[in-house]
Amino acid sequence: MDTSSPLPADTAAAVAPLRPDGSPAVQGREGLDLTAVRGGVTAARGFRASGIHAGFRKDPGRLDMALVVSDEPCACAAVFTRNVFCSAPVSVSREHLGAQAGSPAYGTARAVAVNSGNANAATGEPGLEAARATARMVGEVVGCPEEEVMVASTGVIGEHLPLGPFEEGLPLAAQLLSTDGGADAACAIMTTDTRSKEAAVSFDGAAVGYAGCTFTVGGMAKGSGMIMPDMATMIAVVTTDAPVLPDALHAALAAAADGSFNKVTVDSDTSTNDSCFLLASGVAVPADATPFAPGSPAYAAFCAALASVCEDLARQMAADGEGATRLVTVNVSGAANASDADGAARAIANSPLVKTAVCGHDANWGRIAMAIGKSGAAFRQEDAAIDILGLPVCRCGLTVPFDEDEALRRFEQPEIVIDVDLGAGDASTTIWTCDLTHEYITINGDYRS
Numbered sequence: 243m244d245t246s247s248p249l250p251a252d253t254a255a256a257v258a259p260l261r262p263d264g265s266p267a268v269q270g271r272e273g274l275d276l277t278a279v280r281g282g283v284t285a286a287r288g289f290r291a292s293g294i295h296a297g298f299r300k301d302p303g304r305l306d307m308a309l310v311v312s313d314e315p316c317a318c319a320a321v322f323t324r325n326v327f328c329s330a331p332v333s334v335s336r337e338h339l340g341a342q343a344g345s346p347a348y349g350t351a352r353a354v355a356v357n358s359g360n361a362n363a364a365t366g367e368p369g370l371e372a373a374r375a376t377a378r379m380v381g382e383v384v385g386c387p388e389e390e391v392m393v394a395s396t397g398v399i400g401e402h403l404p405l406g407p408f409e410e411g412l413p414l415a416a417q418l419l420s421t422d423g424g425a426d427a428a429c430a431i432m433t434t435d436t437r438s439k440e441a442a443v444s445f446d447g448a449a450v451g452y453a454g455c456t457f458t459v460g461g462m463a464k465g466s467g468m469i470m471p472d473m474a475t476m477i478a479v480v481t482t483d484a485p486v487l488p489d490a491l492h493a494a495l496a497a498a499a500d501g502s503f504n505k506v507t508v509d510s511d512t513s514t515n516d517s518c519f520l521l522a523s524g525v526a527v528p529a530d531a532t533p534f535a536p537g538s539p540a541y542a543a544f545c546a547a548l549a550s551v552c553e554d555l556a557r558q559m560a561a562d563g564e565g566a567t568r569l570v571t572v573n574v575s576g577a578a579n580a581s582d583a584d585g586a587a588r589a590i591a592n593s594p595l596v597k598t599a600v601c602g603h604d605a606n607w608g609r610i611a612m613a614i615g616k617s618g619a620a621f622r623q624e625d626a627a628i629d630i631l632g633l634p635v636c637r638c639g640l641t642v643p644f645d646e647d648e649a650l651r652r653f654e655q656p657e658i659v660i661d662v663d664l665g666a667g668d669a670s671t672t673i674w675t676c677d678l679t680h681e682y683i684t685i686n687g688d689y690r691s
Contacts, residue, residue: 257634257642260627260661261573274445274546282424282440285460287483288313288523292418293426296411298359298397298404305430307407308356308462309415310479311384316523318351319492320392321499323516330362330369330403331393332517334377338389346496348488352386354479354519355393355412356431358464362395362403372403379408383416394477394517396433396464428462431477434564439463441554443547447526450540457484457526459547463518465506465559476503478518478555484544485524485533493536494545495520502552506674507591508563520548560674561656565681569657570600574614575670576627576663582619583664587673589617590660597678603653605644607635614662625665631658 284291289312296307320339322332328343341347355376362369377391384391395403418426428438442460447453461480486494499518524533534541561569572590577583590596593613599606607628614626628636631652633644658677 257637259632259634260575260629260663261632274543276443276445276547276550279442279444279458279460281421281442282428282460283310283462283479283481284421284424285442285444286458286481286523286526288316288525289481289521290419290421291423291427292415292420293423293428293430294411294415294418296357296407296415298357298407305426306358307411307415308427308430309380309412309419310354310427310481310521311416311419312352312481312521312523313525314523315350315352315386315390316521317348317486317488317491318392318519318521319348319488319495320517320519321495322347322518325516327364329395330365330373331376331395333370334373335392335394335517335519338377338392346489346492348492350390350488351392351519351521352390353380353384353392354521355380355391356477356479357395357397357403357407358431358433359397360395360401360403361397361399363399365400365402368402372405375405376403376408379405379412383412392517392519394519396431396477424460424462427479428464431462431464433464435464435562437562439465439555439558439562441551441558443550445543445547447540450543451538452527452531452540455526457544457547458482459484459544459551461551461555463555463559465562476516476518476559478503478552480518480520480548480551482520482522482544482548483524483526484522484540485527485531486522486541486544487533490534490536490541491520491522494541494548497545498549498552501549502556505672506556506560507588508560508566508676557674560676563676563682565679565684566676567679568600568677570597570675570677571657571659572673572675573659573661573670574664574673575661576621576625576665576667577669577671578620578664578667580669580671582617582621582666583669583671584673586614586617586619586662586664587671589613590662591673591675594678596660597675600653600658600677601679603650605630605633605635605646605649605653610660610662611636611639614664619664619666621664621666627663627665629661631655
């Protein structure tokens with residue numbers, strides 16, 4: 243790339259980064275003291291979990307079935323894939339929450355069962371019957387109606403889901419349920435993930451009208467490839483001990499997913515099985531306490547904690563993209579509207595040329611300019627500015643000289659940040675992706691074996 247600049251040398255030398263502090267403010271969390279805690283999906287009170295090898299996978303040493311159970315029936319909300327080829331578990335879980343495709347899904351639940359190794363997608367009526375049978379079996383070992391069981395599957399599409407592993411494994415999974423079982427559950431839902439994904443935070447209720455109470459939000463997720471909203475090739479289970487009614491729970495989850503899971507892309511492909519469940523036990527407060535009401539400080543704090551957990555899980559998924567060596571954060575600001583900001587950021591994040599440049603540690607900002615130029619976002623090229631890893635590389639649509647050796651040093655960081663200002667308005671967004679390596683082809687070329 244030609245790094246000569248038509249800008250005057252003294253002007254180029256004085257160019258400041260688009261984000262001098264290195265990180266943008268996270269809207270809506272100012273003043274909220276969130277404490278990271280351990281435990282993942284069982285960090286919140288009122289929940290137990292387990293993960294076992296049930297036999298969906300050939301390797302006896304690999305966990306392949308997770309069970310998350312609340313001590314009592316509790317509020318539940320969910321968001322699902324909008325892929326028309328949705329899986330049988332997605333359809334059945336929607337049914338159990340009284341929802342149709344595309345409508346808000348919320349109600350009451352007691353358990354979530356997840357298997358890996360088989361997606362139970364594109365399996366027709368037998369697949370639906372298998373998903374319903376799974377819910378019945380889980381209900382029997384947990385002691386609840388099948389309608390209070392959410393089911394999810396992840397793995398190979400088009401293969402029928404065997405019930406034998408459930409029949410043999412569920413009694414053991416129920417026996418092993420514990421407040422320490424979150425880590426095993428997180429491992430059991432992995433497919434091509436190289437590591438399990440957990441996150442949890444807590445906050446003090448004193449400042450939001452619940453003195454003496456501490457509230458926790460925790461969760462687990464899987465996702466590594468076939469990742470592009472809606473939501474990603476992901477299964478996520480999030481829990482909280484805050485008192486939130488089902489409809490308010492769904493509103494919070496939808497907003498959190500839009501700002502996190504729906505901002506992740508690895509390969510622009512949307513999974514058939516995406517499911518994210520949020521359960522609220524409410525046991526952090528006395529039984530007669532008032533639930534968090536939308537518009538209240540307590541609800542706002544809960545939404546911020548939920549957003550924090552979902553963003554943490556989303557970033558972990560992007561960082562663990564199939565074959566990835568780097569997490570890539572794309573920040574777009576100065577867009578004319580939210581749609582333009584999102585479109586420009588996705589064009590960058592999904593560009594094979596940008597992603598391979600990151601893999602090769604090449605600060606080739608021309609590829610970023612190409613991506614935003616094809617995105618459909620409204621802007622003038624003479625107003626565009628681009629930074630790579632905090633290094634100004636483009637201003638007014640023209641090259642800014644930069645130190646190539648310094649760029650190479652910065653590319654050693656585990657997170658590569660790309661900043662773009664379109665100079666067309668006030669809208670902004672952030673998208674998370676990863677680099678594109680030879681290993682991605684190896685993994686996906688050999689997936690079924």
